[in-house]
Amino acid sequence: MFFRIVGESFSRNPLRKWLAAVALVLGMAITTAALTVALDVGDRLAREFRAFGANLVVSPTADTLPLEIGGVDYRPVEEGSYLPEADLGKLKTIFWRHNIIGFSPFLEVPAILERDSSGPAIRTTLTGTWVNHSVAIPDGTIFQTGVLRTHPWWKVEGAWFDDSKQDCVVGAGLAARTGLKPGDTVTLRFARAGLAPLVQPGQTPSEERHVSMHVTGILSTGGTEEQVVMAPLAVVQALTGRTGEFRRLMVSALTRPEDEFSRRDPSTMSKAEYDRWFCAPYISSIALQIRQVLPGADVQVIRQVAEGEGRILTRITALMWLVCIAALLAAGLVVGATAATSVLERHSEIGLMKALGAPMGTVSALFLAEQLVLAFVGGGLGYVAGEGLAYLMGQAVFGVPATGRLILLPVILLLAAAVVLAGSLIPLGRVARLDPAPVLRGE
């Protein structure tokens, strides 16, 4: 009998039911999309913001200050310390390994560039790095990383060099000065004791090494890298005799926005607080975890980027929540309005039921069951539509479709039920107060 009455109500009032259902579907779709994006946006935007550069820089603890002028490092190779390339796989073993989305080691040496044997020699820096290198992780897997990951906004006219070849790219500034272009061959001379003109007494030119490389592309970065020659790390290591070593590591990590808690000094935290801090992807806790696997390394946070990111993330997430609330409110109002009309229309029916001795609980249950069916249908369809919307939104705004989350389905259904019930409260109150006597008199 119960289901008969509920079912009948749907077959009798299709238009209004449709109206309420459409409002719910729209509301829940927007909510689903906004929630999906809000959940996804953290990761998504964090990835997007990686375009602003790596957010952690790792260097040897005992290193000297770089002597860098106009992008040229005048520091002798002997000075300062180096870090072992072999340890890098360990970065993908830390607690937040999945948040390490890329890293690139750099080895920079002063060098003299010669276009050909007759051309003028130019002082520059030769930077060794990875473009897209396979790193063996201790767990047996391979991780592809390099500047393509950590510096995705770097543009190369021509092509990047192959990490395994003896090729290079030339910074755009340097290329402009020298007229170098892809396809040219350059020779880079490297003197162990620093720049050639400063050869120390007692050192013979025989210690000077050089390498000839093919220019595959011209590099634009918007930074000092435009003044250097960039070559595979292995080539620079071989040239300098620093096999398996590097001097600086740029790490891109997905991090949680900084907050009050993350800014605290971990050494002042209680055990429980420390655990909480350690197990949150704060940039500071990731930095600590990196320090733990790279002995002798100093990890610096590029703070400004991290904080700016955090603020924007927080704002976008807040915006999405706002959209959610607005959509839910709108859906609730429409549902409430249609429910009110429905109650008004079924006035005599409800009055009769009450006169026949229908307990208030039964009458309310009939009414609410109807509303819940609406909620689940609207919520279910809204979820599907919302995931579609999120997919398109992700595609349009972030260039990558937002991934659907099935976990949202029960959340959305519950929200739809809550919205519908909230919207039904006033009409339900009217049902409760409805006096059967006037109804039966025909009023």
Added chain:
Amino acid sequence: MGVLVELDRVSKQYGGVRALDQVSFTVEAGEWIAIMGPSGSGKTTLINILGGLDSPSSGRVLVDGRDIGPLSEKDLTRYRAEKVGFVFQQFHLIPYLTAVENVMLAQYFHSMTDEKEARESLARVGLADRAEHLPSQLSGGEQQRVTVARALINHPALILADEPTGNLDEANEELVVNLFRELHGEGHTILLVTHDSGIARLADRRIELAHGRLSQVSVLST
């Protein structure tokens, strides 16, 4: 037979309108009482108070020895489901439920549905072959017989009929009146509002209301 209903100086005030004024009478179990009176004299008000749809402003209404005046909304609802069978002038059937479902609805609110019993009740009023019809597919007389079947289904102590033939033509009126006669013959207690003195004559007693006051209680038993 014992006294089933006792009204003791029952008054009902609607704002400035005194719909019932110090009405007192008793109804024996198994009695058929006709309530008469001009329009606005308080007949429906009386029926509603007896049926637990309305509460008296003063006075006591005892049904089966229990004063229904002070009952809570919840207890009145239960009282309606258990003790009263209503038959209304406008039938008041649920338009989208079939005849048998309309009868079962009263069962549902009382306790649980029993389709077999509901069909028997329809058969009792001569509508065995109309069980699956919607109210709109039934004549006025047939609809009113469905409401009688519905009123009977929970074995009420009291059948309250407010002008049950008011909307019927003569032929259907006769069918329904005969039904009430049969019910009376079976020992049901009936209070029936009517403007038709012919129908009123069939009752055991006649109660006349005028301006909310009991103007006449006449025993018509021949």
